[in-house]
Amino acid sequence: ETGVTQTPRHLVMGMTNKKSLKCEQHLGHNAMYWYKQSAKKPLELMFVYSLEERVENNSVPSRFSPECPNSSHLFLHLHTLQPEDSALYLCASSQDMVRGGGYEQYFGPGTRLTVT
Amino acid sequence: KNQVEQSPQSLIILEGKNCTLQCNYTVSPFSNLRWYKQDTGRGPVSLTIMTFSENTKSNGRYTATLDADTKQSSLHITASQLSDSASYICVVIPYNNNDMRFGAGTRLTVKP
Numbered sequence: 001e002t003g004v005t006q007t008p009r010h011l012v013m014g015m016t017n018k019k020s021l022k023c024e025q026h027l028g029h030n031a032m033y034w035y036k037q038s039a040k041k042p043l044e045l046m047f048v049y050s051l052e053e054r055v056e057n058n059s060v061p062s063r064f065s066p067e068c069p070n071s072s073h074l075f076l077h078l079h080t081l082q083p084e085d086s087a088l089y090l091c092a093s094s095q096d097m098v099r100g101g102g103y104e105q106y107f108g109p110g111t112r113l114t115v116t
Numbered sequence: 117k118n119q120v121e122q123s124p125q126s127l128i129i130l131e132g133k134n135c136t137l138q139c140n141y142t143v144s145p146f147s148n149l150r151w152y153k154q155d156t157g158r159g160p161v162s163l164t165i166m167t168f169s170e171n172t173k174s175n176g177r178y179t180a181t182l183d184a185d186t187k188q189s190s191l192h193i194t195a196s197q198l199s200d201s202a203s204y205i206c207v208v209i210p211y212n213n214n215d216m217r218f219g220a221g222t223r224l225t226v227k228p
Contacts, residue, residue, distance in 0.1 A: 004159070040125070042118060042218035043160075043205070056215075090159050105216075107159030 003027040004108035006091050012114045013081065021076040021111045023091030031097045032074040033105065034066060037088040049074060050097045081115045088112050119143045120208050122219035130227055133196055137222045139189040139206030147212070151180050151191045152205040154221070160205055163191070168211075196226045 003026045013019050025032065034046040048056035049068040063085075065077040074091055088110045094103040120141045129135050141149070148167045152160035164173040164180040166189075172181045177194045193200055206219040 040220055042120070042220045045216065092159070104162055104165070107161070109158050112157075 004091060004093055004106050006089075006108035006111050008111060009109065010112045010114075012116060013078070014116055015081060015083070017081075018077070018079040020078065021089055021091075021113075023074040023076075023108055025072055025074075025091075025093040025106070025108075027093060027106060029093040029095050029106075030071055031094045031103070032068060032071075033092040033094075034074065034076055035090040035092065037090055037110070039087075043090065047076075048097065055097065078113075081113075083115050086113055086115045118220065119217045120206055120219040122204075122206050122222050124222060125220070126223040126225070128225045128227060129196055131196060131198055134192065134194050135196060135224065137191045137193075137204050137206075137224070139191070139219055141187050141189070141206070141208045141217070141219075143208040143210050143217050144187070145211040147209045149180075149182055149189050150207040150209070151178070151189075152207060154203045154205060156202070163204075193224075198226050198228060200224060201226045 005024050007022045031050045033048050036044045036046055045058050046060045047066045052068045052071055063080050067075040090110045091108040092105045094105045096103055123138045146168055148165055150165045151163045153163050154160040163175050163178050166173045166182045168184055179192045182189045203221040203223050205221040208217045
């Protein structure tokens with residue numbers, strides 16, 4: 001168990017639905033991340049939070065909206081998604097931001113999202 | 117073009133055999149290079165972390181090597197087991213930057 005949990009593990013939603021993904025880390029880390037993993041493509045970093053403040057937003061469409069209410073929880077709010085948004089969404093945490101490396105990132109099991 | 121290229125894309129080997137996975141990168145300068153193992157339906161788990169000055173790092177039956185001159189890394193798996201079936205991802209972290217560069221991974225299948 002990596003200490004990072006994600007719910008739900010699987011989600012099927014229509015393009016007009018609104019849903020949220022939840023991530024919780026039990027490691028006392030200060031940084032949390034959202035990644036998108038599509039089949040046979042590299043992981044794509046979406047958002048980075050450090051001490052509950054968003055420090056990176058990698059040109060992610062506004063239909064994805066992150067929220068970090070405290071250092072242990074991270075949400076990804078979804079609305080009016082497209083079928084191409086179907087992917088595995090991974091959450092990760094690290095002691096601090098991985099600027100220049102040095103801090104290990106611990107990943108959750110992911111949420112498999114299917115947009116119909 | 118991705119800055120981290122992995123080969124082969126997929127690989128099938130028999131249980132007990134050795135294999136080597138390749139990672140070529142163009143990220144420069146870089147701080148460290150990591151190999152992750154990702155089981156189906158799970159998040160990636162770190163196997164090895166090497167700084168730019170290290171040449172090799174072992175973790176049990178996994179040995180990673182790094183040649184910073186040729187910008188190549190390899191992951192060697194010895195005496196493969198069925199549980200080694202997974203995707204193996206190479207990640208390069210630029211110097212003084214938090215934008216990790218991921219390879220697309222190699223899908224390894226170990227058959228009995």
